[in-house]
Amino acid sequence: MANATTDLQQFKAGLFENNPVLVQLLGMCPTLAVSNSIENGLVMGAAVIFVLVMSNLITSLLRNRIQAHVRILIFTLTIATFVTIADMALKAYVFEVSKKLGPFVPLIIVNCIIICRAEVVAIKSSLRRSLADALGCGIGFTMALCILGAIRELLGAGGLTVFKDWGLAWHLDPKTFEPHAWVIMIMPPGAFLTLGIVIGVVNQYRARKAKGGA
Amino acid sequence: MNKFIHESWLILLMGATFAVLLAGAQTSLSGRIKENQEKALNEAIGAVVSGTVTTERVKINGYDRDVFKCLDTNGKMTGWAIEGVGMGFADKIRLVIGLGPDAATISGLKVIDNIETPGLGNKIADEGPDTFAEQFPGLRAVAEIAVVKGKPDEAGNEIQAITGATISSDAVAKIVNEALGKVRAELARTGAATGK
Numbered sequence: 001m002a003n004a005t006t007d008l009q010q011f012k013a014g015l016f017e018n019n020p021v022l023v024q025l026l027g028m029c030p031t032l033a034v035s036n037s038i039e040n041g042l043v044m045g046a047a048v049i050f051v052l053v054m055s056n057l058i059t060s061l062l063r064n065r066i067q068a069h070v071r072i073l074i075f076t077l078t079i080a081t082f083v084t085i086a087d088m089a090l091k092a093y094v095f096e097v098s099k100k101l102g103p104f105v106p107l108i109i110v111n112c113i114i115i116c117r118a119e120v121v122a123i124k125s126s127l128r129r130s131l132a133d134a135l136g137c138g139i140g141f142t143m144a145l146c147i148l149g150a151i152r153e154l155l156g157a158g159g160l161t162v163f164k165d166w167g168l169a170w171h172l173d174p175k176t177f178e179p180h181a182w183v184i185m186i187m188p189p190g191a192f193l194t195l196g197i198v199i200g201v202v203n204q205y206r207a208r209k210a211k212g213g214a
Numbered sequence: 215m216n217k218f219i220h221e222s223w224l225i226l227l228m229g230a231t232f233a234v235l236l237a238g239a240q241t242s243l244s245g246r247i248k249e250n251q252e253k254a255l256n257e258a259i260g261a262v263v264s265g266t267v268t269t270e271r272v273k274i275n276g277y278d279r280d281v282f283k284c285l286d287t288n289g290k291m292t293g294w295a296i297e298g299v300g301m302g303f304a305d306k307i308r309l310v311i312g313l314g315p316d317a318a319t320i321s322g323l324k325v326i327d328n329i330e331t332p333g334l335g336n337k338i339a340d341e342g343p344d345t346f347a348e349q350f351p352g353l354r355a356v357a358e359i360a361v362v363k364g365k366p367d368e369a370g371n372e373i374q375a376i377t378g379a380t381i382s383s384d385a386v387a388k389i390v391n392e393a394l395g396k397v398r399a400e401l402a403r404t405g406a407a408t409g410k
Contacts, residue, residue: 036332065224074225081232085239092246095254102305102329157333183378186332 007132014136021144032191041149045142054082059122060130156185262312262322263293277396300389317401323350335382349373
């Protein structure tokens, strides 16, 4: 990310070669906890994108006025405010999903991805660069959560449900699927298994790419 | 003093600004959040006591959860709805039990809040035919409900546990038994006096 030269590269870095979850291994707690369905991943991702964008923008805007030794305090203050707003918005507009996410939305406050982006990028970059970085990392986080969620939900529940009210759902017939369900996939061990395998695949791909490039 | 202001003015200013922002969000969203919660509760009551249009909160001595007297459009009593809360496998389960006007039979059961294991325990909240909750209508409210693993006995007050989710199934039965144990005597008395 130090050698990213344009805003677009900064944005893409968050999506792929610097993906916060699959490459930097940040934010493992929410990743493991809420990746049991694609819908949870999407809503959690949206909340994180919102908080990340607001935190990066405010940090970048004030970067010349923030005293170095109180910067963490300012980051936390900013993040906590927008997490609270996001939590209330979820309860007001996607009530059912917010019940499932439970305490993991308020816990975005201590999500290390957000504080990391403020510290690494926003505190010393322009507004545009910070925004590009927030969107890249936020969407990268959401993508990782959705990939894990989709794998776990398919194997464990036999289909995908995205916002049932909008009719976006597809499921195998439960009667045929249920005897073969890998229920463990939607339970906590499934999170570790899936995350390990996906990170393994990503590492394999990166190692191969690095070799090919050299 | 100058040093203090010099170092902290930004934090004080941000704190004040954020407080205003939060107050704004709270004011504009809290109505909707409350509406969502009430809507979820009312829908659950409508599902467990059919024909219900309006409800009245009733206070039952010795029971600190909500109990509702359910009425239809003409003010005729349709039954009772009782809120029950108890510990499940993962966290608290909150549900509504529907009873007939005489408080002798269960007319329905609906789980409102649960974060039981997806695919296993959370089947307690499934709706529709052949679901766990569908076993409750018709059970006697005057006796304890027992959870069995095999096929439930027609004559007994029994329900069949969800395969792989015995703890969640037992938890629901326990919540129902405890709630009914505390309210059934008084409901039967009030129901007999006013329900006719």
